[in-house]
Amino acid sequence: MPRLSNDFLYPEEIEKGYKKEDLLQNFRNYIEHATRVQKEYNSKSGVKLLVGFEIEGLDDEHISFSDEILSQYPINMTVGSVHYLHKIPIDFSAELWLEARDQSKDKTARGLYKDYFDLQFEVISRLKPNVIGHFDLIRLFEPKDEIDPTTGIKIRDINLEKDWPEVWEGIVKNIKFAVNYGALFELNSAAIRKGWDSPYPKKDISLIIKGNGGRFCLSDDSHGLKQVGLNFHKVRDYVVNELKLLDIYYLDLDKGRTVVKLISIDEFEKSNFWQQYENLP
Template identity: 30%
Template sequence: MPYSYHSHSGQFCHHGYGQLEDVVKEAVRKGFKVYGLSEHMPRYQDQELYPEEIQAHCTPTTLQTIFADFYQEARRLQELYSPQIQLLVGTEIEYVTEHYGGYIAQLRQRHPVDYLVGSLHHVGGTPVDFSQELYDQALAKHDGSLVNLYCAFFDEQLAMMQTVKPHVVGHFDLVRIFADRVAADSVLHNEAVKQRWMRNVDAFIEMGSLFEINSRAWKKGLRDAYPHRDIIQYILQKNGKFVLSDDCHGPQDVGMHYDKLPGYLKECGISTIHYLVKENNQIVVREHANILDDAFWDTMKSW
């Protein structure tokens, strides 16, 4: 009975593929107990559009329409498939500038989602996960220094968390994505960087956010899922809580690389994960203990 709280589809995300209902059907087929539908919230300025959105002639207004359509479809699917799976309707937030705190509040009033995935995709207004080219642009803006880029990432992440207070922390250390693999890991231990991510872990734990183990990092060729195993060790020391996420971008991504999770969790010393469910119209956190000794993973044998 796996779980995931981070997903996308090509129907509502330009870098995804396939229909949202097909994502849900695949989650049902694979035996997911809870699956979160969390399309990206819209961005609000022309300069914040991704290259793929510009090519598709999107505008900030059309992105808002797309999100409204997603919300309506996700609620329909939530009800339609309720006998087979618990679907949660959420959104993966954007936090490009400090104004996004107000945008997120307005979005939640118009579309009262069940939960928020708190992610950071930009540093200094430049996307860091879209392409190597844009990552290099962000790096250049920080004097070509990975230390400076990482520090800026975690400082902006702190501002996001203080404003938004998300239920789930999305890909905590996404800034590793296009860095040189050896350097990406070593920079996490630079004293200035380490102080920042430790500070952020402490702050997320204090506000009750859950850290996703995001398996999509393996699709990107990283050795560790998000977050890095050294960050996981600190989270465990501080009694932080973990959820699982596949960060699906289409039907074939549902449960992607979940076969690697048992070994990764064991290596990291994680024996308990947590999961969100909706009870009496409220989101609550439940515990799944002894996950490595459980029949939890048996459903994957039929995938």
């Protein structure tokens, strides 16, 4: 979704000379094009397309703007995400992540984590997105070798449940709320593209989602054709061997209404879809 001020442009957008008006026009163009293609494909082929957008949970104004979009456009689904804290992007660079951290109340990673999950709750509780986006994106640029001053432990060695209990409490609160209204949690392969050995969310949070009855869907978070389905074979291994899920869920359209469906892991593993990944590491 468009951001509402030039203050929130990413550095790469500034380099291209973008303004907030460009973001809004791009979004309108997307909706117009997507709904046109949806009508064409959904009526003439076996492919079903859903038109949706990713919520930008930057602040109260942006969360409210999501409601406006939902009332103005024919939207089938939403992905609820947080990319900014204290009006600073936390998913672009380590330097900006640290800037956001220094705007937290106590200027610690622990404080920034709490801010992240508190803001995530605002997105989830107010908008009830169909899919919870990259649940633990806050971890992407954390300074792993830094010592957490609140515990004396390196950030990389922090056990969220034991070492930062108030952060863990917020995580569990968000998960339970989302499970209660029926959201799906994406297993997002973009994390692997960015250097992780697993998708978002990492195993500690994924197991809590599973333990609370949460339902997972696949996501590549693709920003271009070359990223469509990228590293899905590694997500498959995570699903089968690490999380040991019984089903994978997905969104579908039934007479114009968005519904949740599932595929068993047995069927999931046997799909011909995986043949394209056979020679990949």
